[in-house]
Amino acid sequence: MVYLTRKAEFSASHYYHNPEFSPEENRRLFGKCNNPNGHGHNYTLEVTVKGEVDPRSGFVVDLKQLKEILNREVLDALDHRFLNKEVPEFATRIPTTENIAISVWQRLQSRLERAQLHRVRVYETPDLFVDYYGE
Amino acid sequence: MKAHLTRRYWFSASHRLHSDSMSPEENQRTYGKCNNPHGHGHNYALEVTVSGPVDQATGMVCNLVDLDEFVQGQILERFGHENLNTLAAFRECVPTTENLCREIFEVLQRGFTAAHLDKVRLEETMMNSFEYAGDAEVRK
Numbered sequence: 696m697v698y699l700t701r702k703a704e705f706s707a708s709h710y711y712h713n714p715e716f717s718p719e720e721n722r723r724l725f726g727k728c729n730n731p732n733g734h735g736h737n738y739t740l741e742v743t744v745k746g747e748v749d750p751r752s753g754f755v756v757d758l759k760q761l762k763e764i765l766n767r768e769v770l771d772a773l774d775h776r777f778l779n780k781e782v783p784e785f786a787t788r789i790p791t792t793e794n795i796a797i798s799v800w801q802r803l804q805s806r807l808e809r810a811q812l813h814r815v816r817v818y819e820t821p822d823l824f825v826d827y828y829g830e
Numbered sequence: 831m832k833a834h835l836t837r838r839y840w841f842s843a844s845h846r847l848h849s850d851s852m853s854p855e856e857n858q859r860t861y862g863k864c865n866n867p868h869g870h871g872h873n874y875a876l877e878v879t880v881s882g883p884v885d886q887a888t889g890m891v892c893n894l895v896d897l898d899e900f901v902q903g904q905i906l907e908r909f910g911h912e913n914l915n916t917l918a919a920f921r922e923c924v925p926t927t928e929n930l931c932r933e934i935f936e937v938l939q940r941g942f943t944a945a946h947l948d949k950v951r952l953e954e955t956m957m958n959s960f961e962y963a964g965d966a967e968v969r970k
Binding site for chain 2 (some may be wrong): 698709711713715716724726788789791793794796797821822823824826827828830
């Protein structure tokens with residue numbers, strides 16, 4: 696089994712708010728992140744896939760295809776967007792780093808052919824990242 | 831859905847690697863420059879990984895404010911700008927980064943209850959790092 700990781704970057708804005716909580720509760724829980732006008736990050740994404748090496752091509756996965764899927768399914772949807780307002784799943788789900796990692800996994804999983812998705816890692820800043828293994 | 835959240839922190843401390851159970855020659859041979867009696871320091875980078883189900887109401891594994899407060903109060907203030915050899919935790923053991931990594935893991939495991947502690951990763955310099963996950967395997 697060989698593991699291959701592809702890195703990508705995207706920039707997006709978001710804010711944290713749960714409509715079921717009172718304004719005070721939202722502010723207490725989410726602090727500055729509750730500002731409804733949003734704030735932004737430069738996210739770094741690492742997608743790790745795993746699989747056996749194809750004896751003919753020597754590839755676990757065709758990196759060109761992986762890059763195309765990543766661009767189409769993830770970056771086109773998230774890059775330079777206000778996540779709460781422009782990305783459908785974040786209309787009902789708070790776009791925390793945890794939920795972004797889960798969303799990236801869900802967007803990629805059914806699109807990959809040969810290789811199996813192993814891990815999605817999303818860096819919100821260099822000091823904070825989330826790993827999701829599809830569990 | 832279970833996610834693993836990692837937060838990175840920094841602190842600076844000094845230490846001297848010296849074991850009372852070794853002769854001066856053996857200490858010198860084992861630890862080399864690190865055995866300098868006056869000690870030396872590092873900028874340590876600490877990564878704490880916690881995990882748990884993502885709370886649907888908050889979108890979080892745990893509130894980052896709680897993790898930051900705990901690490902600030904119990905780890906960064908305890909070890910930052912200290913000579914590690916003078917601390918109670920290293921009275922019986924050498925303050926290698928292996929032992930420091932384990933000590934930090936144990937402090938977190940005893941006191942931080944808002945999420946499951948997966949792993950502590952400690953960089954002594956940009957060239958070497960140590961990971962400890964208690965009884966579990968370090969997951970890649």
